[in-house]
Amino acid sequence: MSQTNPAKITLGDKTVDLPVMKGTLGPDVVDIRKLYAETDAFTYDPGFTSTASCESKITFIDGDKGVLLHRGYPIGQLAEQSSFLETCYLLLHGELPTAAEFEPFETSITRHTMLHEQFDRFFSGFRRDAHPMAIMTGAVGALSAFYHDSLDIHDLKQREISAHRLIAKMPTIAARAYKYSVGQPFVHPRNNLSYSENFLRMCFAVPAEDYVANPILTKAMDRIFILHADHEQNASTSTVRLAGSSGANPFACIAAGIACLWGPSHGGANEEALNMLKEIGTPERIPEFIEGVKARKYKLMGFGHRVYKNYDPRATVMKQSADEVLEAVGDKNDPLFQVAKELEQIALKDEFFIERKLYPNVDFYSGITLSAMGFPTTMFTVLFALARTVGWIAQWKEMIEDPGQKIGRPRQLYTGSGPRDYVPVSQRG
Numbered sequence: 001m002s003q004t005n006p007a008k009i010t011l012g013d014k015t016v017d018l019p020v021m022k023g024t025l026g027p028d029v030v031d032i033r034k035l036y037a038e039t040d041a042f043t044y045d046p047g048f049t050s051t052a053s054c055e056s057k058i059t060f061i062d063g064d065k066g067v068l069l070h071r072g073y074p075i076g077q078l079a080e081q082s083s084f085l086e087t088c089y090l091l092l093h094g095e096l097p098t099a100a101e102f103e104p105f106e107t108s109i110t111r112h113t114m115l116h117e118q119f120d121r122f123f124s125g126f127r128r129d130a131h132p133m134a135i136m137t138g139a140v141g142a143l144s145a146f147y148h149d150s151l152d153i154h155d156l157k158q159r160e161i162s163a164h165r166l167i168a169k170m171p172t173i174a175a176r177a178y179k180y181s182v183g184q185p186f187v188h189p190r191n192n193l194s195y196s197e198n199f200l201r202m203c204f205a206v207p208a209e210d211y212v213a214n215p216i217l218t219k220a221m222d223r224i225f226i227l228h229a230d231h232e233q234n235a236s237t238s239t240v241r242l243a244g245s246s247g248a249n250p251f252a253c254i255a256a257g258i259a260c261l262w263g264p265s266h267g268g269a270n271e272e273a274l275n276m277l278k279e280i281g282t283p284e285r286i287p288e289f290i291e292g293v294k295a296r297k298y299k300l301m302g303f304g305h306r307v308y309k310n311y312d313p314r315a316t317v318m319k320q321s322a323d324e325v326l327e328a329v330g331d332k333n334d335p336l337f338q339v340a341k342e343l344e345q346i347a348l349k350d351e352f353f354i355e356r357k358l359y360p361n362v363d364f365y366s367g368i369t370l371s372a373m374g375f376p377t378t379m380f381t382v383l384f385a386l387a388r389t390v391g392w393i394a395q396w397k398e399m400i401e402d403p404g405q406k407i408g409r410p411r412q413l414y415t416g417s418g419p420r421d422y423v424p425v426s427q428r429g
């Protein structure tokens with residue numbers, strides 16, 4: 001990180017110099033850490049639209065150009081040529097692994113997939129109709145009650161074990177959340193299967209019939225995981241960092257991230273996007289739906305992004321995956337896919353969307369793909385959480401390992417009442 005000429009800010013008759021930092025890529029960053037001490041003023045930026053909350057080497061996004069890089073590698077290349085586990089290694093360690101480095105990593109993840117026997121009883125405390133994200137939030141937080149030997153965040157080895165445990169156990173927990181909701185027995189992990197095939201088997205095998213893997217679906221699952229693995233300082237990642245900044249254990253921090261991800265403006269959008277397509281139903285109803293968006297009755301879910309003001313590069317890969325999966329399951333003419341494709345075309349030509357730079361995001365086509373693979377809508381965000389766990393834990397690790405790390409503590413613009421004296425209830429009126 002280098003520095004250029006300082007920025008100057010004048011408040012009243014006082015002018016202060018603020019250092020301007022240059023990253024490897026992306027806009028310059030004005031370092032305002034000394035601003036309050038020197039001027040007695042805060043900056044105001046609700047929603048953090050102009051604020052870099054940390055320094056990071058993990059993921060880079062150029063929203064105007066539609067670029068997403070993990071440790072410098074374009075998402076399209078990773079989705080095409082890498083595997084999810086290799087991408088996990090990349091995010092955690094900063095480099096693609098050699099074969100000799102990957103083998104012990106893969107073995108460690110594979111050997112951590114089982115859950116403590118008592119953990120399974122935890123699920124039966126939930127109602128059968130509980131949303132699987134509610135189960136995920138509770139169950140992942142509960143990991144800290146089961147794995148006491150990896151909670152010391154100051155111990156590098158324990159941090160690594162927690163990271164591996166989280167990546168390994170998320171598929172098992174997610175599959176159990178699904179099995180519980182459909183009233184089927186849990187399926188234990190199988191160490192001879194790949195990460196994604198093992199997950200699909202834990203979701204779709206039943207005691208009466210084993211799961212027959214379809215390599216196209218396994219590949220699509222793995223690619224969907226890669227597409228969701230990390231995304232810079234989004235709401236859930238910032239939540240994980242903020243929770244972790246107080247020294248909370250990694251399982252608790254990831255549970256906080258899952259809670260944030262659940263919202264419809266974030267990870268919950270994939271569920272909402274598919275519900276929206278179902279509601280539209282046929283291409284003829286698209287114009288009427290678009291009019292409702294423009295009248296601000298509702299949003300076009302799966303469209304728009306805080307950072308991307310161009311096509312989300314993940315959406316390009318996701319659309320291709322949707323095509324492949326639908327063909328593999330013999331549903332190439334799926335009416336919802338037709339509605340989605342036509343809706344996209346109409347929106348991209350419409351002034352309302354052009355003016356606001358609203359393009360499809362990763363969630364626009366993911367619901368159609370996951371639905372064709374056999375997942376109910378309530379599981380969509382769970383799959384997002386499963387995949388994003390590596391990003392969250394990589395970002396958490398980066399923060400803990402930063403010697404300058406401080407507890408996150410934003411300030412505020414107070415607009416409430418000034419000081420006043422307490423009035424006894426008998427005198428209020």
Ligand code: CMC
Binds near residue numbers: 265266293305356362
């Ligand atoms: N449909 C209709 N109008 C929209 C949409 C949309 N999907 N998204 C933004 N706008 C409008 C918004 O009303 C505003 O218009 P105006 O300036 O006239 O008031 C303008 O575009 C700017 O939007 P904004 O709300 O200021 O943008 P934001 O950066 O705060 O919000 C967003 C980003 C993702 C929350 C928003 O685009 C949205 O709600 N999209 C739908 C939900 C969605 O698909 N979320 C998934 C995001 S990608 C995966 C993830 O990160 O989890």
